[in-house]
Amino acid sequence: MHFRPRYTGLIERYRDRLPIHDDTRIISLGEGNTPLIRLSNIPRVIGKEVDIYVKYEGLNPTGSFKDRGMTMAVTKAVEAGSRAIICASTGNTSAAAAAYAARAGITAFVLIPEGKIAMGKLAQAMMHGSIVLQIRGNFDAGMQLVKDVAEQAPVTIVNSINPFRLQGQKTAAFEIVEELGRAPDYHCLPVGNAGNITAHWIGYCEYSSASGDHVTAACSYCNGHCAYAGGAVVGNRPKMIGYQAAGSAPFMRGAMVDNPETVATAIRIGHPQSWEQAWKVKEESGGWFDECSDEEILAAQKLLAEKEGVFCEPASATSLAGALRDVKNGKIPEGSSIVCTLTGHGLKDPDTAIQQSGGNVHTIDASLDAVRKAILDGMA
Numbered sequence: 417m418h419f420r421p422r423y424t425g426l427i428e429r430y431r432d433r434l435p436i437h438d439d440t441r442i443i444s445l446g447e448g449n450t451p452l453i454r455l456s457n458i459p460r461v462i463g464k465e466v467d468i469y470v471k472y473e474g475l476n477p478t479g480s481f482k483d484r485g486m487t488m489a490v491t492k493a494v495e496a497g498s499r500a501i502i503c504a505s506t507g508n509t510s511a512a513a514a515a516y517a518a519r520a521g522i523t524a525f526v527l528i529p530e531g532k533i534a535m536g537k538l539a540q541a542m543m544h545g546s547i548v549l550q551i552r553g554n555f556d557a558g559m560q561l562v563k564d565v566a567e568q569a570p571v572t573i574v575n576s577i578n579p580f581r582l583q584g585q586k587t588a589a590f591e592i593v594e595e596l597g598r599a600p601d602y603h604c605l606p607v608g609n610a611g612n613i614t615a616h617w618i619g620y621c622e623y624s625s626a627s628g629d630h631v632t633a634a635c636s637y638c639n640g641h642c643a644y645a646g647g648a649v650v651g652n653r654p655k656m657i658g659y660q661a662a663g664s665a666p667f668m669r670g671a672m673v674d675n676p677e678t679v680a681t682a683i684r685i686g687h688p689q690s691w692e693q694a695w696k697v698k699e700e701s702g703g704w705f706d707e708c709s710d711e712e713i714l715a716a717q718k719l720l721a722e723k724e725g726v727f728c729e730p731a732s733a734t735s736l737a738g739a740l741r742d743v744k745n746g747k748i749p750e751g752s753s754i755v756c757t758l759t760g761h762g763l764k765d766p767d768t769a770i771q772q773s774g775g776n777v778h779t780i781d782a783s784l785d786a787v788r789k790a791i792l793d794g795m796a
C-alpha cells in the first residue's frame with residue numbers, strides 16, 4: 417500500500433509562508449486543498465474558446481472560503497491568550513468562527529442581521545455553540561458595533577480586518593498557481609468586504625515575487641504579516657476582477673451604500689472594510705469591478721448546477737455570472753485562462769435554491785405504473 421501523509425490543513429502546508437512559530441498550537445479542521453474544476457460544458461454553451469476553472473471553496477470544512485482565514489485568526493487568537501472571539505457576519509464568517517472556536521475550546525460571539533442570513537449558516541452558528549446576537553440592523557451596523565465593543569471588552573475580532581484572516585486566505589492563490597503551473601490570466605471573485613480579493617492578490621504577488629519564500633519586509637497590504645517583499649515580479653499575475661451584486665455595489669458607485677439589498681445575502685454589504693486595498697488591487701493588477709443583477713446571479717448559479725454538477729450559493733455565482741458576461745462581450749478575450757472563485761456551498765442556502773430551481777418535482781402514486789410513466793415523460 418502506498419503511504420500518503422494525512423492532509424492537516426493549510427497552515428501546516430504553507431507554514432513557511434505564514435506568520436506561525438514552531439511551537440504554535442494550530443487550530444485546524446483540514447481546510448484548504450479545494451478542487452480546481454475545469455468547466456467542460458458551459459464554454460460550449462456560450463460558444464467561446466476559454467479555459468474556465470472554478471475554485472470550489474464550498475468544499476472547505478464549514479462550506480466556505482472563510483475557513484482559510486479562520487484557521488489563522490483563531491490560531492493566532494489562542495496563541496495570544498484570547499478566550500473569546502467576535503465577528504459581525506452575513507453568515508459564513510459566523511459559521512466558520514463558531515466551528516473554529518468550538519475546536520479551540522473558546523467562546524464565539526456572532527452578530528448577524530436578523531432574518532437576512534441563509535438557514536444553513538444560522539444552523540451552523542447554533543450547532544457549534546456560538547452565542548448568536550441577531551441585530552435589528554444590517555451587516556454594516558453589526559461591523560461598527562463589533563469594532564466599538566472590542567475596544568472595551570476582552571474579545572478578538574475575527575472579521576477580515578484581522579490581518580491574519582487575509583494571510584490564511586492568500587493560500588487559495590498558492591494552490592491555484594501550483595495546480596496550473598502559472599497564475600491564470602483573469603481571477604474573478606464576488607466582492608463584499610473585499611477581503612478575499614485583497615488576500616488573493618497578496619498570494620499571487622508573494623508567489624510571483626523574485627525574492628523567494630522567506631522575506632519579512634512589510635508588504636503594503638498587511639503591515640508585515642506576509643512574506644511579500646514587493647520586489648521584482650518573475651511569475652505572471654492575473655488581472656483581478658471583482659463582481660458585486662447590483663443592489664450592493666459600492667465599488668461601482670464609488671461610494672458607500674447605506675441600504676444594500678440583494679438575493680445574495682452573503683454579499684449584502686454596503687460599507688466594505690477593505691475599501692482602499694481593493695482599489696489598489698484593481699489598479700496594480702489591471703483588473704476591474706462590475707456588477708451583476710440578482711437575476712444574472714441566480715441564472716449563473718442554476719447554469720453551473722445544471723450543466724456542470726457544481727452547486728454554489730448565490731453570492732458565489734456572482735463571479736461566474738460576471739465572467740461569462742465579460743467573455744461574451746469580449747472584455748475577456750478568447751484564449752484566456754480564467755479562475756472563478758466559488759466562495760460558498762449551495763447547501764448553505766436551500767431556501768433560495770428550492771425557490772429558483774423551477775421545481776421539476778412530481779408527486780406520484782407509489783406504483784410501478786406511475787414511475788414508469790414518469791420515466792417515459794421525463795425522457796420525451
Ligand code: AN7
Nearest residue numbers: 505506508509608609610611612759760
Ligand atoms: C459566499 O460572512 O462577509 O469580499 O460576514 O460569504 O471577502 O467580504 C461573507 C462574505 C463572497 C465576500 N462570497 O467576500 C460574512 C461575509 C461569500 C461570502 C463573500 C462572502 P469578501
